[in-house]
Amino acid sequence: MPRVRFAPSPTGFLHIGSARTFIFNWLYARHMGGTMILRIDDTDVGRNSEASLTSIYEGLRWLDLGWDEEYRQSERLALHQRMAEAIFANGLAYRDFTPAEAAQGEKSGAHGTWLFHTGMREMATAESDRRAAAGEPFALRFRVPRDRERQVRFTDCVYGEQAKSTADIEDFALLRSDGLPTYHLASCADDADLRISHIIRGQDHLTNTFKHVLIFEAAGVAAPQFAHLPLLVAPDGTKLSKRRHGPVVSVTTYRDAGFLPHAFINFLCLLGWSPKDDRERLTRQELIDAFSLEGINRSNAVVNFTEADPFDPKAAHFNAELIRTMPVEELAERLLPFVRAAGHQVEPGIMAQIAPLIQERIKLLRDVLTAADFFFVEELAPYDAAELIPKKGDAALALRVLERAGEVLATADFSHDGLEAALRQAAQDLGLKAGQMFEPIRVAVCGRKTAPPLFGTLAALGRQTSRKRIGQAIEKLKPI
RNA sequence: GGCGCUAUCGUCUAACGGUUAGGACAGAGCCCUCUCAAGGCUUAAAUACGGGUUCGAUUCCCGUUAGCGCUACCA
Numbered sequence: 190m191p192r193v194r195f196a197p198s199p200t201g202f203l204h205i206g207s208a209r210t211f212i213f214n215w216l217y218a219r220h221m222g223g224t225m226i227l228r229i230d231d232t233d234v235g236r237n238s239e240a241s242l243t244s245i246y247e248g249l250r251w252l253d254l255g256w257d258e259e260y261r262q263s264e265r266l267a268l269h270q271r272m273a274e275a276i277f278a279n280g281l282a283y284r285d286f287t288p289a290e291a292a293q294g295e296k297s298g299a300h301g302t303w304l305f306h307t308g309m310r311e312m313a314t315a316e317s318d319r320r321a322a323a324g325e326p327f328a329l330r331f332r333v334p335r336d337r338e339r340q341v342r343f344t345d346c347v348y349g350e351q352a353k354s355t356a357d358i359e360d361f362a363l364l365r366s367d368g369l370p371t372y373h374l375a376s377c378a379d380d381a382d383l384r385i386s387h388i389i390r391g392q393d394h395l396t397n398t399f400k401h402v403l404i405f406e407a408a409g410v411a412a413p414q415f416a417h418l419p420l421l422v423a424p425d426g427t428k429l430s431k432r433r434h435g436p437v438v439s440v441t442t443y444r445d446a447g448f449l450p451h452a453f454i455n456f457l458c459l460l461g462w463s464p465k466d467d468r469e470r471l472t473r474q475e476l477i478d479a480f481s482l483e484g485i486n487r488s489n490a491v492v493n494f495t496e497a498d499p500f501d502p503k504a505a506h507f508n509a510e511l512i513r514t515m516p517v518e519e520l521a522e523r524l525l526p527f528v529r530a531a532g533h534q535v536e537p538g539i540m541a542q543i544a545p546l547i548q549e550r551i552k553l554l555r556d557v558l559t560a561a562d563f564f565f566v567e568e569l570a571p572y573d574a575a576e577l578i579p580k581k582g583d584a585a586l587a588l589r590v591l592e593r594a595g596e597v598l599a600t601a602d603f604s605h606d607g608l609e610a611a612l613r614q615a616a617q618d619l620g621l622k623a624g625q626m627f628e629p630i631r632v633a634v635c636g637r638k639t640a641p642p643l644f645g646t647l648a649a650l651g652r653q654t655s656r657k658r659i660g661q662a663i664e665k666l667k668p669i
Numbered sequence: 670g671g672c673g674c675u676a677u678c679g680u681c682u683a684a685c686g687g688u689u690a691g692g693a694c695a696g697a698g699c700c701c702u703c704u705c706a707a708g709g710c711u712u713a714a715a716u717a718c719g720g721g722u723u724c725g726a727u728u729c730c731c732g733u734u735a736g737c738g739c740u741a742c743c744a
Contacts, residue, residue, distance in 0.1 A: 196744090200743075200744070232743095233743055236744085285742085287742095353672070356672095357671070357673090358740095359740075362742050366742055371741090371743085372743065373744090391738095392674070392675095393738055393744095394739090394744090395738075396673050396674085396738070396740080419675080419737095420737070422736095426736060428737075459682075459693090460682095463681085463682055465683070466683080466692095467691080469681090469694090487674075488674090488676065488737090489736085489738090490682095491681080492680095493679085493680050493695085502680085502694055502695055504694095505694090506693085506695085509707095513707075547706090549708095609703095612703090616703095622703090623703055625703095627704075628703075631703075638705085639705045641704095642703075642704085642705090642706095643703060643704080644703085
């Protein structure tokens with residue numbers, strides 16, 4: 190059974206590229222009947238933060254996919270140490286006493302490639318032991334084989350055969366001078382110990398993998414399979430990052446805007462992977478069934494956001510489609526928190542009446558605040574009285590319509606069908622087209638021309654509010 | 670600079686070496702209609718460039734160009 194892991198480091202919020210990596214790992218595990226492991230890679234004590242740990246858990250919890258086992262690297266330092274010692278004992282690592290700050294100058298070698306600090310790699314064992322015993326701080330470095338130039342090789346499940354000359358791999362650090370493991374060491378030690386079978390991670394690790402292959406080899410353990418994922422990039426082509434692109438790359442931004450977790454997952458899955466048929470909207474189970482490493486492609490995918498709209502239109506479209514097809518009761522329930530968070534009090538009963546009116550008119554849950562705003566306030570925001578005048582009509586006509594509407598609504602049956610019948614009849618009586626009749630009423634009760642369907646809106650608003658707003662509209666119109 | 674990876678409509682993508690290069694989103698138009706949506710129909714839009722290999726390249730190989738990634742005692 191495959192064992193896969195998602196290994197975020199708590200040094201920033203959970204970003205959408207990480208979320209996609211998590212999802213692909215999860216999908217692979219579920220498809221294969223394997224185990225999904227969450228491992229917090231927190232060996233960089235200086236950069237860890239409680240806030241980012243919270244952000245990661247929040248984001249993952251929202252995705253609602255779950256995992257089977259959980260570990261924290263900081264609790265496994267002894268294991269990492271042991272692997273470092275084993276490699277050192279095999280003669281494949283050496284102590285580097287170069288002070289961390291002093292390492293700059295040597296960064297570029299003869300061909301522009303830095304390989305190791307002179308004097309350290311070839312230091313005699315006796316001197317190395319003596320200086321270590323004397324308490325001089327050192328980093329432990331991997332002794333990349335240099336006697337004969339050879340190729341480090343592995344087969345990536347996505348990118349295929351990979352090879353790199355050892356002449357192009359520097360003597361990377363295994364342990365820092367404070368004794369803590371570096372990412373490379375800790376990651377490999379844990380992957381080996383947790384018996385990870387497939388490492389599915391971002392393509393930014395593709396070149397690091399050569400180092401990892403070297404580590405596994407030096408420690409005498411078999412390397413897992415590797416599958417690198419094409420990167421998610423911004424419209425400018427660069428890797429998504431908080432610094433450059435801001436909160437649009439954070440999972441919680443999507444959550445807070447009112448994305449449904451599954452719409453978000455569905456969208457992310459189609460970035461760098463395809464089921465190879467024309468399906469685009471897939472249920473969770475369909476994703477599990479269709480997912481395979483072979484379906485992953487090799488080129489970076491652009492997340493198409495702008496300053497004006499932080500969300501990729503396709504993501505928004507998937508969300509809108511999911512909203513449209515969900516039971517209205519569920520929609521009402523999901524909408525409520527957004528309305529309340531904006532400081533409005535709404536009865537669940539009213540929300541249930543509003544939900545079907547906006548169901549096919551919103552893309553994000555938070556759109557309820559702009560699509561249905563007039564339901565939530567006692568007084569309408571000020572609007573121009575001219576809005577009340579219908580096409581091919583004048584103020585006098587609008588006035589006549591509203592006065593008649595006021596009368597009709599006083600006695601009409603306040604159901605969708607009752608209102609429709611009464612208002613259509615009224616239009617006929619006035620010798621008007623339905624549209625001419627409805628437009629002034631719509632503006633009077635909603636405060637604008639673009640709004641949900643009129644009869645359902647009036648029914649949800651209720652007789653009292655509807656008549657009051659029509660009365661106010663008449664007052665606005667009189668001076669004209 | 671060195672090393673690695675990538676290259677199909679604006680974006681995400683599909684295409685045993687043989688297709689009028691398909692789909693989706695976004696765009697445009699029409700229909701439906703109480704506005705807006707939703708829905709239906711129609712439309713515009715791509716194989717980076719140059720060489721090979723082949724009867725035939727989007728597909729295989731080489732080069733060019735461009736982009737990205739790595740090049741830390743970060744992960």
